[in-house]
Amino acid sequence: MSAPVLDIRNLAVALPRGGERPNAVEGINITVRPREIVCVVGESGSGKSVTAFTTMGLLPPVLKPVAGEILLQGEDTLTASKARLRELRGSRMAMIFQEPMTALNPVMPVGDQIAEALDWHDTKLSRAERSARVLALMDDVRLPRPAEMAKAYPHQLSGGQRQRVMIAMALANEPALIIADEPTTALDVTTQAQILKLMRELQARHDSGILFITHDFGVVAEIADRVVVMRRGKLVEEGTADEVLNHPRDPYTRMLIDAVPSAVPPPARPIPDKAPLVTTRDVEKVYGGGVLGGRTVKALDKVSISLRPGETLGIVGESGSGKSTLARCIARFVDPTAGEIRLGDEEIGQKPQRALHPIRRRIQVIFQDPYRSLNPRRTVGQSIIEGPMNYGTSRAEAWERARDLLKLVDMEPAGLDRYPHEFSGGQRQRIAIARALAMQPEVLIADEAVSALDVSVQKQVLELLEDIREKLGLAMLFITHDLRVAARICDSVVVMLNGKVVEAGPSGEVFGNPQHDYTKALFAAAPGHGRFDKAPRAPAAG
Amino acid sequence: MSATGASDAALPPPPARRRLPRALTNPSVIVGLVVLGIVLVAALAAPLLWTVDPTFLRPRFRLRPPSDVAWLGTDQFGRDVYSRVIYGAQISLFVGFAVATIAVIIGTLIGVVAGYFRMLDMIVMRVMDGIMAIPAILLAIAMVTLSGAGIVTVIVAIVIPEIPRVARLVRSVVLTVREEPYVEAAIGVGTPLPKVLWRHVLPNTIAPLIVQATYICGAAILTEAILSFLGAGIPTETPSWGNIMAEGRQSFQIAPWVILFPGLCVAATVLAINIMGDGLRDTLDPRLARRLGNVG
Numbered sequence: 069m070s071a072p073v074l075d076i077r078n079l080a081v082a083l084p085r086g087g088e089r090p091n092a093v094e095g096i097n098i099t100v101r102p103r104e105i106v107c108v109v110g111e112s113g114s115g116k117s118v119t120a121f122t123t124m125g126l127l128p129p130v131l132k133p134v135a136g137e138i139l140l141q142g143e144d145t146l147t148a149s150k151a152r153l154r155e156l157r158g159s160r161m162a163m164i165f166q167e168p169m170t171a172l173n174p175v176m177p178v179g180d181q182i183a184e185a186l187d188w189h190d191t192k193l194s195r196a197e198r199s200a201r202v203l204a205l206m207d208d209v210r211l212p213r214p215a216e217m218a219k220a221y222p223h224q225l226s227g228g229q230r231q232r233v234m235i236a237m238a239l240a241n242e243p244a245l246i247i248a249d250e251p252t253t254a255l256d257v258t259t260q261a262q263i264l265k266l267m268r269e270l271q272a273r274h275d276s277g278i279l280f281i282t283h284d285f286g287v288v289a290e291i292a293d294r295v296v297v298m299r300r301g302k303l304v305e306e307g308t309a310d311e312v313l314n315h316p317r318d319p320y321t322r323m324l325i326d327a328v329p330s331a332v333p334p335p336a337r338p339i340p341d342k343a344p345l346v347t348t349r350d351v352e353k354v355y356g357g358g359v360l361g362g363r364t365v366k367a368l369d370k371v372s373i374s375l376r377p378g379e380t381l382g383i384v385g386e387s388g389s390g391k392s393t394l395a396r397c398i399a400r401f402v403d404p405t406a407g408e409i410r411l412g413d414e415e416i417g418q419k420p421q422r423a424l425h426p427i428r429r430r431i432q433v434i435f436q437d438p439y440r441s442l443n444p445r446r447t448v449g450q451s452i453i454e455g456p457m458n459y460g461t462s463r464a465e466a467w468e469r470a471r472d473l474l475k476l477v478d479m480e481p482a483g484l485d486r487y488p489h490e491f492s493g494g495q496r497q498r499i500a501i502a503r504a505l506a507m508q509p510e511v512l513i514a515d516e517a518v519s520a521l522d523v524s525v526q527k528q529v530l531e532l533l534e535d536i537r538e539k540l541g542l543a544m545l546f547i548t549h550d551l552r553v554a555a556r557i558c559d560s561v562v563v564m565l566n567g568k569v570v571e572a573g574p575s576g577e578v579f580g581n582p583q584h585d586y587t588k589a590l591f592a593a594a595p596g597h598g599r600f601d602k603a604p605r606a607p608a609a610g
Numbered sequence: 611m612s613a614t615g616a617s618d619a620a621l622p623p624p625p626a627r628r629r630l631p632r633a634l635t636n637p638s639v640i641v642g643l644v645v646l647g648i649v650l651v652a653a654l655a656a657p658l659l660w661t662v663d664p665t666f667l668r669p670r671f672r673l674r675p676p677s678d679v680a681w682l683g684t685d686q687f688g689r690d691v692y693s694r695v696i697y698g699a700q701i702s703l704f705v706g707f708a709v710a711t712i713a714v715i716i717g718t719l720i721g722v723v724a725g726y727f728r729m730l731d732m733i734v735m736r737v738m739d740g741i742m743a744i745p746a747i748l749l750a751i752a753m754v755t756l757s758g759a760g761i762v763t764v765i766v767a768i769v770i771p772e773i774p775r776v777a778r779l780v781r782s783v784v785l786t787v788r789e790e791p792y793v794e795a796a797i798g799v800g801t802p803l804p805k806v807l808w809r810h811v812l813p814n815t816i817a818p819l820i821v822q823a824t825y826i827c828g829a830a831i832l833t834e835a836i837l838s839f840l841g842a843g844i845p846t847e848t849p850s851w852g853n854i855m856a857e858g859r860q861s862f863q864i865a866p867w868v869i870l871f872p873g874l875c876v877a878a879t880v881l882a883i884n885i886m887g888d889g890l891r892d893t894l895d896p897r898l899a900r901r902l903g904n905v906g
Contacts, residue, residue, distance in 0.1 A: 399798060428797075428800040431798075435794070440792060441791040441792050442792055443796070443809070445813050454799055455800060458800040458801050458802070500795070507799055
């Protein structure tokens with residue numbers, strides 16, 4: 069076996085005094101060999117990013133490595149001078165970040181940015197050699213028409229193309245080690261599949277070792293040679309991808325893998341055949357235009373869906389598909405341009421905002437980001453009772469109900485007097501669910517409600533949602549980009565692309581036998597396709 | 611950072627309510643508060659501080675240098691400069707605080723309206739741009755010419771050009787906050803718009819407004835002094851730091867103390883307020899606070 073390009077030995081990084089634990093990471097041992105992809109998996113707070121940033125010498129000053137060594141081809145980066153580290157970055161190690169839009173300079177053509185990466189470490193190239201090298205790199209990462217694209221600015225490229233540019237920059241000096249920090253997390257699933265494929269191809273053609281940070285076991289299954297599982301700053305398990313994914317030894321690893329939802333939907337629940345509660349007919353939403361003219365964007369194009377009482381309807385699509393716009397039209401946060409939205413017998417799509425007061429309590433929304441959907445200046449209790457009090461419930465009664473609701477979402481009623489920042493992401497999402505339920509709605513819209521959560525927390529929140537829809541007989545509109553989540557919770561699914569519905573039907577049919585090409589492509593792109601898709605357990609009776 | 615988002619850096623900064631006490635440990639804020647406190651106490655307790663009537667003329671004691679009788683000397687009419695400077699602090703501070711308060715209130719109202727009601731934004735903000743283009747001094751001179759010199763005229767004249775600065779600041783905060791999901795959530799649970807603005811939007815403007823108010827206060831004291839110095843400000847019967855200096859101008863070469871002491875007071879007060887503003891900005895501005903002290 070060849071010598072490792074990266075050898076992290078017994079690393080410990082201290083957190084500032086007063087943190088939740090003394091060390092951000094401790095006892096970390098990771099090796100990466102040439103042509104090897106090592107995935108570091110963990111939930112938020114596991115210390116996986118701290119490990120990556122320590123290796124690059126990019127730790128914020130408040131975090132200090134206190135023990136161990138990080139050998140990059142035998143050279144310790146922890147003791148290297150700042151100047152030496154700068155030399156090493158780019159020439160012998162490079163980093164790919166999660167969000168390529170913010171990692172690229174917005175006012176510089178991407179070709180120049182790749183050239184700049186070359187310049188830092190090899191100034192002997194002539195102008196012609198340099199631009200030839202840039203084009204070769206862009207070709208290497210499969211960017212179409214490199215000569216034209218080199219002149220483009222980051223905002224003119226798609227997310228996937230920008231990430232390819234980042235990868236080209238990382239490869240510019242043939243580094244021994246590439247650290248990829250969640251490089252596909254911000255991308256759509258089909259784009260993610262392409263980038264993962266590209267990274268595997270590149271690995272075969274270049275000698276670099278890759279340290280790949282991710283929270284997604286699907287991605288691990290796609291790309292890893294070896295896997296390191298981290299939890300709260302410590303290594304819990306290490307092994308080949310096959311060992312860890314198929315025969316996890318540590319209970320935590322097993323729990324994480326079990327928490328990945330299966331893309332095979334459970335047997336269908338009986339849905340009472342009642343008149344639909346929410347129907348949309350030919351709903352359209354056009355942005356732009358207006359009095360000043362300008363470009364218009366059709367976010368929704370003749371969308372018709374229907375949701376029965378007690379049913380959970382999934383709206384699945386990639387970014388820009390219009391799924392969130394549809395949800396926001398139904399919740400009347402935005403005004404649809406045309407078409408009809410009915411709640412029961414009532415047409416609500418064209419009502420003016422001031423006439424919506426009675427409608428609002430019947431439709432409630434749970435938002436994606438639990439850190440932003442609760443006002444940080446108001447206590448949990450104040451947030452929950454706000455709605456009922458708007459509809460005439462007395463404070464005492466609303467407070468009493470808020471206590472019961474917190475119990476319903478498995479939280480201590482004492483939490484009512486505390487502020488949102490005192491709770492974790494999963495707990496906040498439970499609070500947001502309690503706030504929605506306080507209105508006693510008929511329809512619950514979950515707009516990517518579990519997407520920002522760690523997979524184990526995600527599982528708990530999904531279980532909670534399943535539980536309350538059974539108890540309260542709620543109709544739920546479940547917006548998600550994650551097919552596995554949709555398969556798990558939705559009775560029926562609508563697949564959207566560019567503002568149009570391309571496929572709709574019961575989950576079993578859509579997932580079992582997709583008809584539309586796009587649906588098929590979407591399913592094939594799901595990371596870890598087939599790997600986690602064991603038939604799910606039968607749902608609990610009732 | 612992981613996409614799952616629960617890392618420390620992804621946490622929103624603690625609300626201003628908990629950052630305010632922390633601001634009181636900032637050395638700049640402490641220095642500013644102490645100096646400002648001294649000036650304020652002096653102004654409020656003027657009659658108790660061994661002062662004499664600041665308008666009392668003693669022709670026989672004209673232009674006397676500082677001595678144990680007249681601590682800071684006398685001016686060309688024999689008035690006690692010490693007493694005039696202490697009483698002048700009342701006017702200067704009053705103008706400063708009044709301008710800051712009025713400008714913040716009016717500017718906030720305009721900013722919220724412009725930031726929240728997009729239809730009005732275009733019109734309101736263009737008007738604000740127009741007002742911003744008027745130099746405060748020229749406006750004041752014009753207003754004094756039209757309606758006569760007086761403290762109200764001076765305050766109005768200084769307030770008007772400050773309003774757009776506040777309005778712009780508030781508008782930009784409102785534009786960001788109105789997109790926050792918690793504002794949408796509040797609308798979703800049927801909260802009427804005025805309550806949404808009051809409960810969920812306005813509190814976010816408090817921290818930047820406190821900072822802005824200190825700058826306005828400092829600038830207003832300075833502008834009042836300039837206007838009075840130019841003779842377009844407070845009438846000379848009422849001593850203000852500006853008109854004390856204006857009157858001392860003719861005798862500056864033989865009696866520099868008449869200008870020196872009120873000048874020092876203006877400089878010290880404005881400096882103290884601005885230092886305090888800087889300190890408050892460092893501790894209250896969430897972006898700066900994050901850059902200075904947060905963990906990645």
